[in-house]
Amino acid sequence: MPTLDNPLPLLRVRGVGKRYGDRVALEDASFELWPGEVMAVVGESGSGKTTLLNAIAARNRPDVGQVEFLGRDGQLQDIYTMSQAQQRLLGRTDWGFVHQNAADGLRMDVSAGANVGERLMGLGERHYGQLRSTAQEWLARVEIDAARIDDTPRTFSGGMRQRLQIARNLVTSPRLVFMDEPTSGLDVSVQARLLDMLRQLTRQMQLAVVIVTHDLAVARLLAHRMMVMQRGCVVEAGLTDQVLDDPQHPYTQLLVSSVLQP
Amino acid sequence: MMLQMKQVSKRFTLHHQNGAELQVLNQVDMSVSAGECVVLDGPSGMGKSTLLKLMYANYRATSGQIEVQQADGRLLELTQASPRELVRMRRDTMGYVSQFLRVIPRVSALDVVAEPLIEDGAEQAPAIEAAREQARAWLTRLRIPEGLWHLPPATFSGGEQQRINIARNMIKPRPILLLDEPTASLDAANTQTVIDLIQEAVARGAALVGIFHDAHVGAAVATRRLDVAQFRSST
Numbered sequence: 088m089p090t091l092d093n094p095l096p097l098l099r100v101r102g103v104g105k106r107y108g109d110r111v112a113l114e115d116a117s118f119e120l121w122p123g124e125v126m127a128v129v130g131e132s133g134s135g136k137t138t139l140l141n142a143i144a145a146r147n148r149p150d151v152g153q154v155e156f157l158g159r160d161g162q163l164q165d166i167y168t169m170s171q172a173q174q175r176l177l178g179r180t181d182w183g184f185v186h187q188n189a190a191d192g193l194r195m196d197v198s199a200g201a202n203v204g205e206r207l208m209g210l211g212e213r214h215y216g217q218l219r220s221t222a223q224e225w226l227a228r229v230e231i232d233a234a235r236i237d238d239t240p241r242t243f244s245g246g247m248r249q250r251l252q253i254a255r256n257l258v259t260s261p262r263l264v265f266m267d268e269p270t271s272g273l274d275v276s277v278q279a280r281l282l283d284m285l286r287q288l289t290r291q292m293q294l295a296v297v298i299v300t301h302d303l304a305v306a307r308l309l310a311h312r313m314m315v316m317q318r319g320c321v322v323e324a325g326l327t328d329q330v331l332d333d334p335q336h337p338y339t340q341l342l343v344s345s346v347l348q349p
Numbered sequence: 350m351m352l353q354m355k356q357v358s359k360r361f362t363l364h365h366q367n368g369a370e371l372q373v374l375n376q377v378d379m380s381v382s383a384g385e386c387v388v389l390d391g392p393s394g395m396g397k398s399t400l401l402k403l404m405y406a407n408y409r410a411t412s413g414q415i416e417v418q419q420a421d422g423r424l425l426e427l428t429q430a431s432p433r434e435l436v437r438m439r440r441d442t443m444g445y446v447s448q449f450l451r452v453i454p455r456v457s458a459l460d461v462v463a464e465p466l467i468e469d470g471a472e473q474a475p476a477i478e479a480a481r482e483q484a485r486a487w488l489t490r491l492r493i494p495e496g497l498w499h500l501p502p503a504t505f506s507g508g509e510q511q512r513i514n515i516a517r518n519m520i521k522p523r524p525i526l527l528l529d530e531p532t533a534s535l536d537a538a539n540t541q542t543v544i545d546l547i548q549e550a551v552a553r554g555a556a557l558v559g560i561f562h563d564a565h566v567g568a569a570v571a572t573r574r575l576d577v578a579q580f581r582s583s584t
Contacts, residue, residue, distance in 0.1 A: 121433050279454035286453070308453070312432040326406065326432050333408040337364035344365065 095157050097122050097263055097295050103142050103152030112138040113149065114319045122262065125289055125296040127306035127327065129342070130316035136299045137267060139316070143297065144184055144265045145174050156181075156263070179209045183256030183264035187271060189248035192255070193240045199226065199251055200236040206259045225254040229284060246277035250284065257288060264289075266298040270305055282308055303346055307331060315339045350418060351525050351556035352404060353380040357413030359399055373399050377413070377580045383524070386547060386557040388567045391577035397560045400577060401527045404558065405445045406435050417442060420524055440465075443525040448533050450514040452503045459484050459498045462516040487516040492539060507534045519546060526550055528559035532566050544569045 096119035105113040113135045120126055128136045141147035143154050145166045155163040156177070166174065178184070186192040193202050200222040204212075212218055223233055229250035231243075240248050249269060256264060269285070270278045286309055289296055300306055306313055306327055313330045315323040315338065323336040334340045357377040363369045373396040381387050389397045402408040403415060406427045415427040420441040425434055439445075453461060459481055466480035488498055491512040497505065502513045511534055519526070528547070532540045540563070547570045550557060561567035567574075 124433060124436075283453070283455040307451075311436050325409070326435055328407050329409055332402070333361075335362075335409070340364050 095161070095163055096120055097157045098143065098297075099153070099155040099163060100143055101153045101155075103139070103149045103154060105138050105142060105147070105149045111319045113142065116142075116152070116321055118314065118321075118324065120263070120295050120297065122295055123293040124312065125294070125298065125310045127310035127313045128297060128299045128316060129301060129303060129306055129313060131301065131342075133318075134316040135319040136316050138319070140265055140267055140297060140299050144182065145169075145178070146184075179206045180259050181262050183259075183261040185249075185252055185256055185264065185266040185269045187268040189240065189245070189252045192252040193248060195241050196239055198237045198239055199231065199243070202240060202251060202255050203258050206255065210259065221258060225258050226251075228288070229254045230280070244277075245273055246281060249273065249281055253281075253285070253288070257292065257294075260292065261294070263295045263297075266296060266300075268300055269298065270300070271302065278305075285309055303331060303343065315342065350380050351383055352418070352558075353416045354378060354404070355414045355416070357403060357415060358411045359396070359403060359408060360411045374403070374577075374580045379575060381525075381556045381558055383554045383556050384551055384572075386551045386559065386570050386572045388571035388574050389558065389560050389577050390567075390574055395577045395581060397577050398529055400580070401445070401529050401558060401560065405439070405443060405527055406430070407445075417525065442523055443527065444518045444521065444523045445527045446515055446518045446529065446531045448511065448530050450502060450510040450517075452501065452510075454503070455501055457499045458493065458502045458505070458513050459488065461502060461513055462487055462520055465517060465521040483520060484516070487520055488513075491516055491542060508536065508539070511535060512539060515543060515546070519550070522550070522553060522555070524555055526555050526557045528557065528561075530560055530562050532561065532563055540566060 098120040101117050103113060103116045116139050118126070128139060130136050138147070142149040148167055154166050156166050158164050166177070169177070184192065194205070200219060203222040203225050204218040207218055207221060222236060226233055226236060231247055231250060240251055243251065270281055273281065282305065288294065289309070298309060310327045312325065313327045314321050315330060315336065317338045323330055323334065323339045330339060331343055334343045354377045357374065358372070359374040361371040361373065363371070377400065389400060391397055399408060403410055410428050413428070417425045417427060417438060419425050419438055425438050427435065430438070463477070463480040463484035466483060467477055485498070493509060493512055497509065502510050505513065511531070515531055532543050535543065544566060547557065547559070551572065559570065
């Protein structure tokens with residue numbers, strides 16, 4: 088739940104845009120995200136939501152605009168003026184990135200335990216017993232049987248892989264997590280378990296999250312607020328239930344009326 | 350004054366029905382004070398639910414201002430507030446009991462009810478146990494059989510879900526409470542319990558606004574009545 092005590096947002100995005108040749112992929116996106124806030128970005132394929140996510144997660148530099156992150160020193164810093172080493176450090180400490188396809192976010196040929204421990208090792212943790220017990224703790228939190236700690240994710244089901252990817256990202260207690268369609272491609276029952284877990288973890292850890300999804304029910308369950316994108320532009324933003332229950336923009340009205348009871 | 354609406358209008362524009370415009374409420378001026386239960390009257394379709402949803406910032410006003418006296422003493426103008434201010438306003442200041450429970454997959458009835466008492470980010474075991482203890486008292490009072498407490502409410506009957514919803518949204522004693530037909534599918538005994546709960550909330554100084562399909566419930570809880578038809582647009 089967002090608090091009002093911080094004078095500065097965790098993430099400040101101003102006038103971000105991106106073109107590919109003549110095609111405008113993203114135009115003039117601006118928002119602020121605060122600690123503990125979960126924001127969903129919705130829209131159909133090609134609406135620019137993944138372009139936005141990659142631009143704000145330092146994965147694909149925008150042509151224009153600014154993306155600033157609140158460092159542990161209390162200063163907002165432009166993520167694209169940081170050195171690559173600083174960006175990498177951010178990427179494995181204060182940030183997490185959960186990919187749609189778990190194989191893109193996991194190392195498929197090393198054990199589940201090593202997948203969870205890797206970010207900690209990157210931060211200098213070398214004590215094997217400590218790494219292993221932290222990995223065990225995290226496997227339990229994402230409901231993966233401790234007996235599977237030495238198995239590789241290749242032997243895991245889709246839902247287990249996704250839960251492992253989440254554990255791998257959250258083990259360093261990041262402050263901001265980006266998620267790209269984390270539940271799509273999973274069976275409905277598997278989705279429910281994952282959603283429940285994400286909901287609990289974001290609340291317990293006070294995570295700020297930007298989650299890209301095309302599923303309005305996922306947005307309703309997880310997100311405090313929502314941004315709707317169409318053809319590279321943000322056409323509507325607000326509290327999740329405002330946008331879903333009282334959509335103002337023609338595209339949002341179409342989106343909401345096209346699904347059954349989000 | 351806990352809540353004040355100033356010249357609030359609500360118009361829906363239906364872009365995919367040839368841009369049809371529905372003017373539901375026109376220039377609403379009203380206020381609610383601590384210790385009041387204002388019952389909204391008027392035929393269905395008059396905009397009673399719309400009025401409650403505007404107060405909760407679930408619907409966005411087309412024009413006008415909605416001021417809320419928050420639990421921390423600060424005044425918040427809902428039509429200009431940021432999402433995080435609204436989230437906090439709902440967490441600390443304003444509860445809303447709708448007719449239907451929005452089910453959370455896999456979460457037990459007990460935890461659905463206890464959740465509003467558990468501060469985010471501060472989920473220590475003693476705090477969770479204290480919240481569950483209160484939740485058990487609410488479930489007992491609302492006659493939810495103990496055998497159901499540890500099950501997710503998705504499969505519960507309409508009346509059971511409604512009582513879970515009442516418990517979830519009343520367990521934290523917020524200064525403002527909005528009620529949209531909270532007794533619609535309850536039997537006589539449970540309806541009486543809800544009347545008692547509402548009267549207790551008024552007695553502790555909460556400001557309530559409610560819609561009650563059942564005339565005797567409205568009569569039992571109202572300290573003032575307001576006819577929403579007066580806010581109906583003439584156009």
